[in-house]
Amino acid sequence: MSRFRPTDEKQLAEIVSAALAGEEPLEIVAGGSKRGLGRPLQTPHTLDVTGFAGIRQYEPEELVLSAGAATPLDEIERVLAAKRQMLAFEPGDWRALLGSTGQGQTLGGVIACNLAGPRRIRQGAARDHFLGFHGVSGRGEAFKAGGRVVKNVTGYDLCKLLAGSYGTLAVMTEITVKVLPLPEATRTVALKGLDDARAVAAMIHGLNSSHELSGAAHLPGASGGALTVMRVEGPAPSVEARAAALRDDLKIFGNAEILGDAESLKLWVGLRDASPLADDKDGAVWRVSVAPTAAPALLSQLRHALDFRYFLDWGGGLVWLSVKGGEDGGAHVIRAALAQDQGHATLIRGSAALRAAVSVFQPLTPAVAALSARIKDGFDPKRVLNRGRLYPEI
Amino acid sequence: MLMPTPDAATIARRSEIAAQLRAIVGAAAVIESEDERRAYESDGLTAYRALPLLVVLPSTTEEVSRVMAHCHRENLKIVPRGAGTSLSGGSLPLEDGIILGLSKFNRILELDYDNRCAVVQPGVTNLGITDAVEDKGFYYAPDPSSQIACSIGGNVAENSGGVHCLKYGLTTNNILGLEMVLIDGTVIRLGGKHLDAGGYDLLGVMVGSEGLLGVVTEVIVRLLRKPTTARAVLVGFPSNESAGACVASIIGAGIIPSGMEMMDKPAIHAVEDFVHAGYPLDVEALLIVELDGPPAEVDHLIERVEQIARQCGAVGCRVSNSEQERTLFWAGRKAAFPAVGRISPDYYCVDPTIPRARLPDILNYMAELSKKYGLRVANVFHAGDGNLHPLILYDANKPDELERTELFGADIMKYCVEVGGVLTGEHGVGVEKRDLMGVMFSAADLDQQQRLKCAFDPQGLLNPGKVFPQLHRCAELGRLHVHHGKVRFPDLPRF
Numbered sequence: 001m002s003r004f005r006p007t008d009e010k011q012l013a014e015i016v017s018a019a020l021a022g023e024e025p026l027e028i029v030a031g032g033s034k035r036g037l038g039r040p041l042q043t044p045h046t047l048d049v050t051g052f053a054g055i056r057q058y059e060p061e062e063l064v065l066s067a068g069a070a071t072p073l074d075e076i077e078r079v080l081a082a083k084r085q086m087l088a089f090e091p092g093d094w095r096a097l098l099g100s101t102g103q104g105q106t107l108g109g110v111i112a113c114n115l116a117g118p119r120r121i122r123q124g125a126a127r128d129h130f131l132g133f134h135g136v137s138g139r140g141e142a143f144k145a146g147g148r149v150v151k152n153v154t155g156y157d158l159c160k161l162l163a164g165s166y167g168t169l170a171v172m173t174e175i176t177v178k179v180l181p182l183p184e185a186t187r188t189v190a191l192k193g194l195d196d197a198r199a200v201a202a203m204i205h206g207l208n209s210s211h212e213l214s215g216a217a218h219l220p221g222a223s224g225g226a227l228t229v230m231r232v233e234g235p236a237p238s239v240e241a242r243a244a245a246l247r248d249d250l251k252i253f254g255n256a257e258i259l260g261d262a263e264s265l266k267l268w269v270g271l272r273d274a275s276p277l278a279d280d281k282d283g284a285v286w287r288v289s290v291a292p293t294a295a296p297a298l299l300s301q302l303r304h305a306l307d308f309r310y311f312l313d314w315g316g317g318l319v320w321l322s323v324k325g326g327e328d329g330g331a332h333v334i335r336a337a338l339a340q341d342q343g344h345a346t347l348i349r350g351s352a353a354l355r356a357a358v359s360v361f362q363p364l365t366p367a368v369a370a371l372s373a374r375i376k377d378g379f380d381p382k383r384v385l386n387r388g389r390l391y392p393e394i
Numbered sequence: 395m396l397m398p399t400p401d402a403a404t405i406a407r408r409s410e411i412a413a414q415l416r417a418i419v420g421a422a423a424v425i426e427s428e429d430e431r432r433a434y435e436s437d438g439l440t441a442y443r444a445l446p447l448l449v450v451l452p453s454t455t456e457e458v459s460r461v462m463a464h465c466h467r468e469n470l471k472i473v474p475r476g477a478g479t480s481l482s483g484g485s486l487p488l489e490d491g492i493i494l495g496l497s498k499f500n501r502i503l504e505l506d507y508d509n510r511c512a513v514v515q516p517g518v519t520n521l522g523i524t525d526a527v528e529d530k531g532f533y534y535a536p537d538p539s540s541q542i543a544c545s546i547g548g549n550v551a552e553n554s555g556g557v558h559c560l561k562y563g564l565t566t567n568n569i570l571g572l573e574m575v576l577i578d579g580t581v582i583r584l585g586g587k588h589l590d591a592g593g594y595d596l597l598g599v600m601v602g603s604e605g606l607l608g609v610v611t612e613v614i615v616r617l618l619r620k621p622t623t624a625r626a627v628l629v630g631f632p633s634n635e636s637a638g639a640c641v642a643s644i645i646g647a648g649i650i651p652s653g654m655e656m657m658d659k660p661a662i663h664a665v666e667d668f669v670h671a672g673y674p675l676d677v678e679a680l681l682i683v684e685l686d687g688p689p690a691e692v693d694h695l696i697e698r699v700e701q702i703a704r705q706c707g708a709v710g711c712r713v714s715n716s717e718q719e720r721t722l723f724w725a726g727r728k729a730a731f732p733a734v735g736r737i738s739p740d741y742y743c744v745d746p747t748i749p750r751a752r753l754p755d756i757l758n759y760m761a762e763l764s765k766k767y768g769l770r771v772a773n774v775f776h777a778g779d780g781n782l783h784p785l786i787l788y789d790a791n792k793p794d795e796l797e798r799t800e801l802f803g804a805d806i807m808k809y810c811v812e813v814g815g816v817l818t819g820e821h822g823v824g825v826e827k828r829d830l831m832g833v834m835f836s837a838a839d840l841d842q843q844q845r846l847k848c849a850f851d852p853q854g855l856l857n858p859g860k861v862f863p864q865l866h867r868c869a870e871l872g873r874l875h876v877h878h879g880k881v882r883f884p885d886l887p888r889f
Contacts, residue, residue: 002883004883015883018882018883019883020874021882022883045883059749059751060645060646061642061643061645061646061750061751062749062750062751062780063645064749084648085648114590114595116589116590120589120590121589124563124567125589125590127590127595127598128563128566128567137842139874139875141838141841141842142838143836143838143839143841143842144835144836144839145839145842145843147747147815147816147834148749148814149747149748149749149779149780149814149815149816149819150559150560150747150779150780151555151559151564151747151776151779151780151781151819151820152747152816152818152819153552153553153555153564153602153818153819153820153821153822153823154816154817154818154823154827154831154834155823155831155834155835155839155840155843155861156599156602156603156843156846156847157553157566157598157599157601157602157603158599158842158843158846159598160566160595160597160598160599160601161594161595161596161598161599161846163595163598164590164591164594164595165594180650181645181648181649181650182648184648204508207510208507208508208510208619209619210531210619210620210621210622210688211688212619212687212688234687234691235691235694235695237690237691237694238687238688238690238691238694240690241688241689241690241691242688242690242691245688289588289589289590290587290588291506291509291586291587291588292508292509293508293509294587314589317588317589318589341571341583341586342586342587342588343586343588344588344590344591344592345592346592361592361593362592362593363592364592364593365582365583367576367580367582368582368584368593368596369593371576371582371596371849371850372593372594372596374848374849374850375594375846375849377849377872378842378845378846378848378849378871378872379842379845381872381874382874390593390594391593
């Protein structure tokens with residue numbers, strides 16, 4: 001077992017080339033906060049990329065920031081906040097959920113896992129804010145893709161491919177992202193006591209209104225009973241007006257309460273970090289992406305076979321589950337409940353044994369699996385980068 | 395522009411190939427006569443023309459699949475085509491390749507308001523989607539200026555933009571799912587009504603791939619609720635610098651306008667003469683800033699934008715007080731291309747994106763180039779996202795003017811890349827910017843992009859001659875340059 005810590009791209013390319021020559025895979029690690037995410041790796045070597053850190057360029061008026069891939073997210077968020085800006089895709093901090101002992105997460109980790117918080121429904125995921133990168137492929141070759149401007153269609157969009165690739169295609173060294181202004185004010189309109197179907201209906205009502213929601217979630221297990229929450233953000237006068245109008249529009253679902261800035265912030269950070277499921281450490285935690293209207297039926301189907309706790313984000317489109325007991329953490333039942341092409345389920349938290357035994361990521365159709373393997377061939381033919389983290393053959 | 399040498403043997407087999415394709419799609423869906431093929435000889439980039447081998451117009455996914463499987467077996471090249479409005483030659487035909495036209499895929503299959511999406515066929519026009527959902531108060535956000543004609547399939551291929559990108563994103567941020575056909579005829583689905591992918595984001599890769607990776611047969615787009623209000627401010631500036639500073643200050647103040655367009659003096663004069671929008675003629679630059687959303691927000695932000703503009707030295711600032719007035723402000727900008735077409739026999743438009751702060755430099759540089767090449771240039775500019783649209787005025791009937799124009803355009807693009815920008819913000823590379831790819835990307839960068847192409851289309855049958863200046867064989871690109879047994883882990887700190 002060796003641990004390599006390159007400090008420049010040339011050293012990094014040499015290490016990957018050596019791994020390639022010996023066909024000895026590397027596990028890419030920076031902050032290590034998400035090391036328990038994905039299929040467990042058994043690699044002879046660790047590639048510590050923390051040498052690629054630091055903000056390289058930040059121009060608030062251009063809405064872009066470039067930083068070393070291992071720059072701690074805390075640092076980036078602090079620097080952005082000083083200019084009243086943010087990463088609008090609201091990446092979650094899953095350390096508590098995963099029971100991680102690693103340090104804080106890094107920009108590279110957030111991009112490689114394509115994180116997205118409650119604001120996903122309005123502002124997109126990491127993929128939608130990822131403008132360019134430099135890196136070294138599994139062929140040991142340095143290359144770059146994308147650019148440093150917010151609008152670019154020059155060449156293939158390799159950023160989309162790298163976002164969510166879990167380090168299986170290239171080791172990123174520098175990343176450029178789009179940033180956006182921090183909202184001046186935030187209000188949350190909260191309804192109580194709705195069941196799943198009514199909650200999803202209420203969220204659809206809110207999302208289809210003209211009040212520009214930036215979050216819609218349902219917490220069935222909140223203390224004091226089920227809570228359905230919808231967020232409005234923006235300039236203060238606008239937010240006041242929209243929150244009041246939204247509350248009125250939702251009258252048919254009950255009398256809603258409006259939460260102010262501080263309370264809203266706490267609530268949405270909790271949702272972002274999946275805190276409602278972080279307290280018990282045993283359940284297998286799943287993140288299931290479906291069409292919002294499909295969520296209530298999915299949940300009732302799962303109830304027949306599984307014992308679980310849950311909450312809904314993305315207006316119903318994201319189902320967070322914590323499944324108790326069962327040999328496979330509920331994998332079989334959950335996957336069977338998802339019809340082909342109707343969504344995808346990812347095992348976010350599970351023991352190493354469970355993550356080795358079941359497919360952590362959504363199984364692919366044979367044609368898409370074959371295509372994905374050919375793409376991997378193009379970037380990392382000998383499978384030296386995070387071999388097997390995403391799928392056994394990738 | 396050098397295209398791959400057409401294969402004479404394939405051209406000689408035209409009738410035989412036509413007969414084989416007729417057996418798949420029916421006689422009426424294969425165009426063989428030269429007169430009828432001529433309608434397809436170019437797209438929106440009319441400087442380049444070529445007669446396609448044949449034009450095939452399938453009407454079902456199954457037909458597309460069978461046509462592609464046939465071409466794959468027979469080693470025939472395919473150029474996919476939507477509405478043919480590409481400004482970069484993305485659907486420029488090949489003499490030894492078929493045009494695979496998706497114009498018959500013109501149906502809207504499902505409007506799902508509860509999940510805020512629409513399932514449509516790729517031949518539906520961009521505006522056709524908005525037209526279908528407008529009565530329910532929804533719309534499809536990306537709005538390229540060709541939206542009345544361009545198809546959503548073409549938008550997916552080109553990752554089309556429009557004037558509202560800064561706030562609402564490009565096509566890639568507004569597509570949820572695709573059905574597509576791979577080169578061997580395999581039909582796959584990517585995404586759906588849900589968000590994000592399980593596995594690699596192949597949907598994200600397909601958007602903007604310029605017809606080189608597969609043929610899209612169904613698209614799921616995101617629908618957005620129409621903003622209740624939109625108001626615009628029309629601001630004149632005594633210099634390009636002050637207009638540029640105003641754009642930076644608006645964004646620096648945390649305001650993301652739904653549209654922020656700038657015009658330089660030649661553009662202002664050309665459009666004012668044409669549409670009489672009431673633009674001031676005594677200014678060097680004009681900004682249109684549009685805010686949309688709930689009335690409380692729009693009214694609040696309009697005031698702040700006005701304030702910022704005055705601080706930046708605006709000379710004249712008009713706020714739209716009615717929908718009619720707002721439309722009038724836009725009328726000039728939207729007519730910029732035809733207005734320039736009125737004062738010059740031909741014009742040529744490129745679309746590099748720059749870091750906005752470099753705008754004054756670039757405009758000065760363009761003025762120099764204008765003298766050097768003896769050609770006039772007018773600028774309209776998506777100021778919000780830094781996407782330039784210089785219109786170079788020329789006369790194709792004068793010897794060497796097109797050539798000089800292209801050199802002029804290339805110089806602009808090269809300079810934009812030099813200052814940290816990119817070759818194209820929304821029109822695509824196509825054939826137009828193909829040979830400039832090396833300005834922005836190293837050989838290693840381009841090789842890696844082509845390896846993605848190889849994963850989808852190892853024989854290079856889909857839209858060859860586009861995007862990449864040099865085509866390498868996939869076998870050569872796949873070769874690993876490692877010295878077995880010789881390379882050791884370098885002598886680096888280990889822990």
